Amino acid sequence: MGNVAEVIVFLISGAIVLGGGLGVILNRNPVHAALSLIASFFGVAVLFISQEAHFLAFVQVVVYGGAIVVLFLFVIMLLGVDRAEQVRVEQLSMQRPLAIVTGVMLFGLAMGGLFLSGPGGEEGAVAATGQQSAMVPIDETEPNVRQLGLDLFTRNVLAFEATAILLTIATVGAVVLVRNEGAEDLVVDEPGTSIG
Amino acid sequence: MTNFLSDGVSAGDIVLAGIKAVIAFVICLVATMLMVWFERKVVSRLQNRIGPNVTGPFGLLQTLADGIKLFFKEDIIPSRSDRFVFQLAPYLSLVPAFLTFAIIPIAGDFSPGNDGTVTLPGGQVTGFQVADVPAGILFFLAMSSLGIYGIMLAGWSSGSKYPLLGSVRATAQAISYEAALGLSLASVILVSGTLSTSGIVQAQAEGGFFGMNMIVTGFVPFFVFIVAGTAELNRPPFDLVEAEQELVGGFHTEYSSIRFAMFFLAEFMNTVTMGAIIVTLFMGGPSAWFGLYFLGWFGGFVWFFAKLLLFLFMFVWFRATLPRLRYDQLMDLGWKLLIPISLGWLLVLGGIRVAQNGDIGLFESNTADVIFVLAVSLAIMAIGATLLQKAITNSAQERLASRGLRSVPTQQDLAASTTEQDGGH
Numbered sequence: 326m327g328n329v330a331e332v333i334v335f336l337i338s339g340a341i342v343l344g345g346g347l348g349v350i351l352n353r354n355p356v357h358a359a360l361s362l363i364a365s366f367f368g369v370a371v372l373f374i375s376q377e378a379h380f381l382a383f384v385q386v387v388v389y390g391g392a393i394v395v396l397f398l399f400v401i402m403l404l405g406v407d408r409a410e411q412v413r414v415e416q417l418s419m420q421r422p423l424a425i426v427t428g429v430m431l432f433g434l435a436m437g438g439l440f441l442s443g444p445g446g447e448e449g450a451v452a453a454t455g456q457q458s459a460m461v462p463i464d465e466t467e468p469n470v471r472q473l474g475l476d477l478f479t480r481n482v483l484a485f486e487a488t489a490i491l492l493t494i495a496t497v498g499a500v501v502l503v504r505n506e507g508a509e510d511l512v513v514d515e516p517g518t519s520i521g
Numbered sequence: 522m523t524n525f526l527s528d529g530v531s532a533g534d535i536v537l538a539g540i541k542a543v544i545a546f547v548i549c550l551v552a553t554m555l556m557v558w559f560e561r562k563v564v565s566r567l568q569n570r571i572g573p574n575v576t577g578p579f580g581l582l583q584t585l586a587d588g589i590k591l592f593f594k595e596d597i598i599p600s601r602s603d604r605f606v607f608q609l610a611p612y613l614s615l616v617p618a619f620l621t622f623a624i625i626p627i628a629g630d631f632s633p634g635n636d637g638t639v640t641l642p643g644g645q646v647t648g649f650q651v652a653d654v655p656a657g658i659l660f661f662l663a664m665s666s667l668g669i670y671g672i673m674l675a676g677w678s679s680g681s682k683y684p685l686l687g688s689v690r691a692t693a694q695a696i697s698y699e700a701a702l703g704l705s706l707a708s709v710i711l712v713s714g715t716l717s718t719s720g721i722v723q724a725q726a727e728g729g730f731f732g733m734n735m736i737v738t739g740f741v742p743f744f745v746f747i748v749a750g751t752a753e754l755n756r757p758p759f760d761l762v763e764a765e766q767e768l769v770g771g772f773h774t775e776y777s778s779i780r781f782a783m784f785f786l787a788e789f790m791n792t793v794t795m796g797a798i799i800v801t802l803f804m805g806g807p808s809a810w811f812g813l814y815f816l817g818w819f820g821g822f823v824w825f826f827a828k829l830l831l832f833l834f835m836f837v838w839f840r841a842t843l844p845r846l847r848y849d850q851l852m853d854l855g856w857k858l859l860i861p862i863s864l865g866w867l868l869v870l871g872g873i874r875v876a877q878n879g880d881i882g883l884f885e886s887n888t889a890d891v892i893f894v895l896a897v898s899l900a901i902m903a904i905g906a907t908l909l910q911k912a913i914t915n916s917a918q919e920r921l922a923s924r925g926l927r928s929v930p931t932q933q934d935l936a937a938s939t940t941e942q943d944g945g946h
Binding site: 354356357360363379380382383384386387390391392395398399402403469470 | 603605606609654655656659660662663666667669670673674677685689692696699716
């Protein structure tokens with residue numbers, strides 16, 4: 326019974342993921358494409374839950390579904406590009422053949438990473454990179470949020486800090502770029518008007 | 522708890538899940554209906570009016586009557602709208618509002634030795650919530666971030682100016698306040714040590730009245746959460762989304778009939794759910810205060826609704842008494858006050874916790890370590906606030922100078938300008 330339930334969930338959410346993905350590239354209207362993207366993210370989140378990766382599933386919805394696509398939509402709406410795009414004309418020459426080659430290469434890389442990552446299903450299997458294989462079952466005695474936290478803040482703390490610094494730099498960079506020195510009249514936060 | 526997908530799913534589990542979902546759905550609908558009545562009634566009393574009193578006893582059936590009226594009205598779809606998205610948006614607003622209710626434990630016996638679950642005649646152990654997910658409270662954040670889409674797409678797809686402005690405001694507001702909401706939530710997770718909603722309630726139940734997270738986290742996250750939660754709900758005083766004087770009706774200007782009713786329903790359902798979330802996170806949910814447990818799981822139900830009523834009244838009170846914020850005030854409050862405070866408070870709580878565990882070890886006793894942490898935090902806060910104030914003042918002066926303006930002309934300037942004029946003659 327358990328396997329049947331898992332297969333049903335996989336089929337439904339798999340169809341949503343693929344349908345959403347196709348919708349993103351086939352829809353002429355950017356807003357509809359963004360909506361398909363949300364559907365796709367949501368399907369992936371359900372797949373994560375069926376693999377018992379609850380934390381990852383919710384973070385997927387909060388970050389990708391909730392924040393990133395909202396920003397996409399914001400940009401689409403505010404820039405007024407929310408109309409059907411003319412896709413028959415190639416904007417850059419050679420763009421399509423190059424895109425196909427890159428796509429095939431990325432797909433091969435992902436598949437290679439998955440299948441070369443050790444025999445799979447065995448305890449202690451290692452991938453080609455020397456790290457723990459992605460196919461090794463996780464330790465089921467502890468909640469996976471705790472495992473994730475311990476791994477992130479002990480073994481991978483350097484990478485974590487580096488990511489944090491990268492994001493800070495990106496934020497500061499964005500602020501510097503949008504501070505247009507010429508347009509002083511647009512600044513509204515004069516002292517006295519704030520309640521903070 | 523049984524793992525639904527991997528192993529041991531019996532027909533009983535599926536039936537139970539279905540029954541729980543239906544019960545939660547009905548409770549949610551009835552609570553929303555009563556909430557609409559409650560709000561109208563309380564606001565009326567606060568404004569020296571009577572409010573709905575004709576339909577049914579105490580006007581209780583007014584909401585039902587209004588719902589039926591809306592149902593039979595003509596459904597208008599503007600010709601310039603994006604039909605598909607226009608029809609989809611109300612559902613995107615309503616469904617997350619319903620789903621959030623699934624993780625809230627609404628009853629159960631949390632007295633010492635009990636964990637709020639009951640054993641059913643079939644031998645199944647279950648809690649009084651639709652789903653007790655391990656990372657439950659994140660589900661609330663996920664749903665509240667999905668709820669934005671309904672409003673955003675409604676405004677955009679209407680093909681009209683005012684709804685678009687309203688929805689852009691709504692999205693900016695929701696994104697700004699979600700950060701403060703999440704950060705004050707992190708304080709709760711830190712002190713409770715779990716992400717599951719039933720676990721958070723249980724952690725509070727162990728401490729009795731003074732084990733409430735409102736007190737344990739030191740009140741600040743509680744107040745930040747209430748303010749950010751009210752903003753997240755787009756309720757007064759943060760209802761810039763549908764500011765009548767500026768935006769006609771805001772994002773739902775073009776909506777009519779049952780689609781409008783769905784937005785209306787979603788708004789009030791979100792209010793009820795937000796109240797329930799606050800009760801769960803900060804007030805101990807269905808656990809009793811002062812050890813006043815009675816009647817097993819049903820007592821938990823009574824406690825939960827008594828606490829919930831407190832917050833629902835508070836939301837209505839806000840609406841009746843507080844004037845609406847201006848847009849820049851709204852953004853300032855979110856980004857310059859709530860986010861720094863909740864982030865700083867989270868760090869202080871973390872420091873205190875490390876000190877309590879004796880991991881600092883600067884002094885003999887852990888209490889001295891805690892005081893040390895507090896002193897250092899206060900010092901850093903004072904320095905930071907001073908620097909920030911200085912930076913703001915400096916940048917304002919520079920801005921004025923670069924525009925060629927001086928706040929007050931000096932005596933020298935005046936003297937110079939008079940001599941120039943004299944020379945001209």
